[in-house]
Amino acid sequence: MSIEPTLLERARNIRLAIFDVDGVLTDGRLYFMPDGTEFKSFNTLDGHGIKLLIASGVQTAIISGRKSPLVERRAANLGIQHLIQGREDKLTALSELRLQVPVDMQQIAFLGDDLPDLPVMRRVGLGMAVATADTFVREHAHGVTTNAGGAGAAREFCELIMRAQGTLDNAQAEYL
Numbered sequence: 001m002s003i004e005p006t007l008l009e010r011a012r013n014i015r016l017a018i019f020d021v022d023g024v025l026t027d028g029r030l031y032f033m034p035d036g037t038e039f040k041s042f043n044t045l046d047g048h049g050i051k052l053l054i055a056s057g058v059q060t061a062i063i064s065g066r067k068s069p070l071v072e073r074r075a076a077n078l079g080i081q082h083l084i085q086g087r088e089d090k091l092t093a094l095s096e097l098r099l100q101v102p103v104d105m106q107q108i109a110f111l112g113d114d115l116p117d118l119p120v121m122r123r124v125g126l127g128m129a130v131a132t133a134d135t136f137v138r139e140h141a142h143g144v145t146t147n148a149g150g151a152g153a154a155r156e157f158c159e160l161i162m163r164a165q166g167t168l169d170n171a172q173a174e175y176l
Contacts, residue, residue: 003160003163004143006142007126007128007142007143007160007164008160008163008164009164010109010125010126010142010164011109011126011160011161011163011164011165012164012165013106013107013125014058014107014108014109014125014126014161014164014165015058015059015101015103015107015108016058016059016060016061016097016101016103016107016108016109017053017058017059017060017061017108017109017110017111017157017158017161018060018061018062018063018094018097018108018109018110018111018120018124019050019060019061019062019063019080019110019111019154019157020062020063020064020065020090020110020111020112020113020114020117021040021062021064021066021068021071022040022064022065022066022113023112023113023114023130023132023133023149023150024111024112024113024130024149024150024153024154025042025043025046025062025074025149025150025154026040026041026042026149026150027041027132027148027149027150027151028113028132028149028150029041038068038070039070040068040070040071040074041150042074042150043150043151043152043154043155045152045155046150046152046153046154046155047074047077047078048155049154049155049156049157049158049159050078050079050080050154050158051078051079052158052159052162052168052171053158053161053162054078054079054080054081055171056161056162056165056167056171057167058161058162058165059081059082059101060078060079060080060081060082061080061081061082061083061084061097061101062075062080062082062083062084062085063084063087063090063093063094063097063110063120064084064085064086064087065086065087065088065090065116066085066086067085067086068085071083071085072085082097082100082101084096084097088116090116090117090119090120091119091120091123094108094120094123094124104125105123105124105125106124106125107125108124108125108126109124109125109126109127109128109157109161110124110126110127110128111128111129111130111145111153111154111157112127112128112129112130112133112137112141113129113130113132113133113134113137113149114133114134114137115134115136115137117129117137118136118137118140121137121140121141121142122140126142126143126161127141127142128141128142128143128144128145128157128160129141129143129144129145130144130145130147130148130149130153131144131145131146131147131148131149131153132148132149132153133149143160145157
């Protein structure tokens with residue numbers, strides 16, 4: 001896999017990786033049952049990538065505009081340390097998160113897909129969009145994944161950070 005050297009440089013010092021949910025950890029579709037309950041589909045490859053990233057020493061977080069008990073359950077299941085839901089103003093949510101995780105903006109990576117993600121993506125050290133992101137968002141991201149949201153984009157993002165930090169090969173070697 002060929003990765004732009006500028007993306008590797010941006011990823012080298014990441015200490016906190018943040019994910020949007022709908023369109024990033026899912027394919028962006030919302031499913032509602034007649035009784036009003038909803039369900040989401042998460043990709044297991046993405047989930048394992050997040051677990052590998054956490055094991056490598058990078059903290060993780062979710063900042064989502066919607067609030068869902070399913071996301072709370074998924075975050076807990078993966079060991080994601082910080083969860084902020086129901087927040088359309090993601091830049092303010094990021095400021096609050098930085099009070100809990102005191103890292104420099106250049107040490108933060110964010111993976112998003114739509115306009116509400118763009119203010120955060122443009123201010124952090126590594127702001128990436130998934131392949132299926134809004135065109136305007138892709139144009140203003142530092143990089144774009146080759147995989148779609150909910151279909152390996154988060155795994156690709158995690159592996160980029162780990163590759164840049166020299167932790168990916170050892171993590172994968174443990175499975176040989």
